[in-house]
Amino acid sequence: MHEIANIVILTGAGISAESGLATFRGPGGLWEGHRVEQVCTPEALARNPELVHRFYDARRAALVAVEPNAAHRALARLDAAWTGELLIVTQNVDDLHERAGARRMLHMHGELNSALCAACGARSGWTGGMPPGTACAACDAPSMRPDIVFFGEMPYEMDRIERALAEADLFVSIGTSGAVYPAAGFVQTARYHGARTLEMNLEPSAGSGYFHETRLGPAGELVPLWVE
Ligand code: BJW
Numbered sequence: 001m002h003e004i005a006n007i008v009i010l011t012g013a014g015i016s017a018e019s020g021l022a023t024f025r026g027p028g029g030l031w032e033g034h035r036v037e038q039v040c041t042p043e044a045l046a047r048n049p050e051l052v053h054r055f056y057d058a059r060r061a062a063l064v065a066v067e068p069n070a071a072h073r074a075l076a077r078l079d080a081a082w083t084g085e086l087l088i089v090t091q092n093v094d095d096l097h098e099r100a101g102a103r104r105m106l107h108m109h110g111e112l113n114s115a116l117c118a119a120c121g122a123r124s125g126w127t128g129g130m131p132p133g134t135a136c137a138a139c140d141a142p143s144m145r146p147d148i149v150f151f152g153e154m155p156y157e158m159d160r161i162e163r164a165l166a167e168a169d170l171f172v173s174i175g176t177s178g179a180v181y182p183a184a185g186f187v188q189t190a191r192y193h194g195a196r197t198l199e200m201n202l203e204p205s206a207g208s209g210y211f212h213e214t215r216l217g218p219a220g221e222l223v224p225l226w227v228e
Pocket residue numbers: 011012013014015017018023024025026029036037040091092093109148149150151152153154155158174175176177178179180181182200201202203204205217218219220
């Protein structure tokens with residue numbers, strides 16, 4: 001096997017499941033009877049902003065009560081120790097990778113603790129009560145919304161992700177169902193550019209067939225074993 005210098009790691013809701021955060025598509029994946037595809041859209045935000053804000057308020061409240069788990073900590077150790085290129089691309093909007101100590105990472109679907117002005121694009125931290133209609137400190141428009149990438153919106157940092165995938169020697173996917181694009185296509189991009197590909201998930205994902213290797217089990221067990 002060729003030498004591995006550059007690693008790209010994609011994480012999804014499954015890596016935070018053992019911390020106590022709900023995944024989207026498994027049992028218990030419905031929220032107030034809604035599927036995520038019905039809540040996380042610009043149309044839902046326009047039609048029923050209270051519903052969308054309530055969803056993210058509940059997620060923020062859940063986040064303060066949980067801690068990073070063994071999988072987040074193992075990736076943070078790898079990040080600290082790896083002398084080659086490494087990028088953790090998380091689809092998660094929680095902050096458990098950072099709280100575990102990971103540094104070389106990005107949030108492609110946004111962050112729970114960030115607010116975005118829909119009018120001017122300014123960002124701020126999400127402070128306590130920011131109900132629909134909260135004014136932007138930069139432009140004064142009543143347009144602060146959760147800084148979250150909804151369906152139909154462009155995920156963040158795609159150029160940087162595409163460059164990292166093109167240079168990756170190893171692509172690792174952890175705890176994601178492979179149901180949502182463009183993240184679900186990263187394995188094919190990395191493979192096209194010659195990377196070895198490894199998946200760690202509780203069950204085979206929609207894209208399992210594209211990986212050189214799939215390891216099934218809880219991330220809290222599999223990831224530390226892989227890192228050590
Ligand atoms: C464990 C575990 C344990 C459990 N250990 N594992 C038709 C075809 C193709 C694409 C489209 C299409 N129609 C529309 C699209 C595009 C659309 C899309 O993909 N839709 C699909 C539904 C088909 N995508 C978009 O709109 C995206 N934007 C876009 O495409 O822009 C245009 C573009 C074009 C070209 C290039 C680039 C861009 C935006 C997607 C935004 C996703 N947003 C959400 C919500 C916001 C964030 C939030 O609130 O948290 O992001 S949806 C939701 O799904 C969330 C997640 O990040 C995302 C992925 O879910 P994830 O993480 O995989 O979770 P689950 O629950 O699905 O899976 C968990 C897995 O873990 C399971 O497999 C478990 O088994 C496992 N697990 N416990 C290990 N202990």
